[in-house]
């Protein structure tokens with residue numbers, strides 16, 4: 001029946017069957033779909049959403065991780081499923097004014113903006129989208145350029161999307177989990193169903209909503225105070241610019257700056273003490289080296305109240321700054337030809353201040369970073385409960401048992417659907433002459449064996465190779481011990497470079513680590529096929545044990561889990577994810593190496609079923 005309405009499903013029997021099974025399971029609160037990469041989850045999601053719209057008048061919210069994925073939904077909705085979607089992308093990336101800033105969606109106010117009503121009609125928007133291959137960020141960039149050239153035909157891409165009439169919303173994850181953004185989306189009509197793409201992220205990306213680095217203030221400014229404090233230097237510059245634009249009297253700005261100078265000293269002092277606690281030295285060069293190699297690096301819990309106290313001591317100044325900052329952004333949006341510079345330190349500090357008020361976040365210092373984590377999984381699940389049904393889709397999904405164990409939802413509320421279809425050709429080998437066990441990991445013989453394995457694979461296999469290490473520190477440690485000739489051939493994931501930039505180099509091997517951005521969902525694809533021909537899984541990608549990680553310890557306690565239950569689930573997700581990087585189409589072929597003496601054939605085989 002369904003294929004008659006959706007010709008795209010013709011001859012795709014497993015997709016028809018899956019869509020029908022999902023539609024038949026809507027009496028369950030949660031539906032988990034485990035379906036391999038390349039099996040058409042985008043098409044299936046759009047068909048389900050369109051069916052529920054046309055037949056039941058229901059609103060479906062499809063939440064994805066990145067703007068890249070939104071583009072795919074946009075393209076497939078128009079070209080394959082022949083339906084319309086209302087897109088809620090990252091506001092900054094579709095806003096001609098703040099396109100180059102580091103503001104997040106909820107920090108951009110449209111109410112006073114002169115472009116709010118300057119939108120493209122639907123057909124013109126689609127025509128332009130097709131021209132740029134659905135890269136709507138490019139459209140925003142073009143509009144941004146028009147502003148710079150003082151062209152008076154600037155259009156707002158964000159609001160052009162919002163004008164499309166559809167009961168299918170496609171957004172990035174924050175629209176599910178951030179109250180402000182969810183309300184914004186609900187103003188268009190409250191969604192009934194949630195389809196969450198790459199839902200394994202419930203256990204990874206989504207548990208870490210905030211990560212702020214203080215490296216830029218400390219690498220060259222450790223121990224510096226007052227006018228020399230680098231945080232203060234940046235803030236001073238920005239506050240002065242705001243004062244200029246808003247015509248705030250110098251005297252008032254002077255008072256704010258004097259308070260912010262004291263605040264910056266207190267905050268930097270606090271963060272420096274966290275570093276000293278982690279590395280037991282005040283020598284910044286030693287700290288930098290140890291962070292790079294993860295030597296002696298350990299997570300330190302930040303007492304939220306203690307950090308919040310620093311901000312609260314200056315709360316009057318911050319109230320004023322928040323007012324100035326909001327007025328500044330509103331003023332900018334009323335003017336045509338001026339927009340803020342790229343990175344705002346003030347924005348970063350205010351974000352930290354506001355996030356510290358969230359009682360659900362646990363704060364951890366990790367090297368130069370201060371990170372907020374949601375350690376109680378029920379907090380995440382609670383954000384989903386307003387939807388009638390939650391369809392969780394992933395190629396690395398939870399099993400029903402794992403989901404019930406982690407999220408403590410009644411088993412009878414969960415339907416589990418596994419798509420039994422094979423994609424691509426996968427061959428695997430287990431190399432047992434190395435162990436990533438914490439106590440053995442750094443032994444000389446162990447490391448030498450691993451290096452020999454890497455050299456062998458590098459020298460004997462063609463195509464791009466992806467190596468996943470159990471941690472960034474261990475990856476750096478091994479990288480440093482390779483010969484210069486081998487190092488030259490490796491593209492090292494330093495946490496900043498985009499994955500695809502390897503294509504601009506002559507390197508063929510990528511070194512990354514478990515739970516990195518590269519593992520979360522990047523592709524190296526040419527003409528629809530994966531360029532990755534080899535995947536090397538170094539060690540078992542378990543999370544660090546509770547004895548080595550305060551965060552793991554906290555997660556286990558907050559969710560009443562034992563380490564091995566949690567670790568096995570995390571490991572399975574990481575392995576399925578890294579294999580999924582190499583299989584993007586039916587014809588892809590990949591060789592996978594599992595390097596660890598703890599891998600058994602009977603265990604590994606489950607990743608290929």
Ligand code: SF4
Pocket residue numbers: 091094095096097098108109110113114115116156157158159333
């Ligand atoms: S251009 Fe104006 S209306 Fe459009 S997103 Fe930006 S601030 Fe909002």
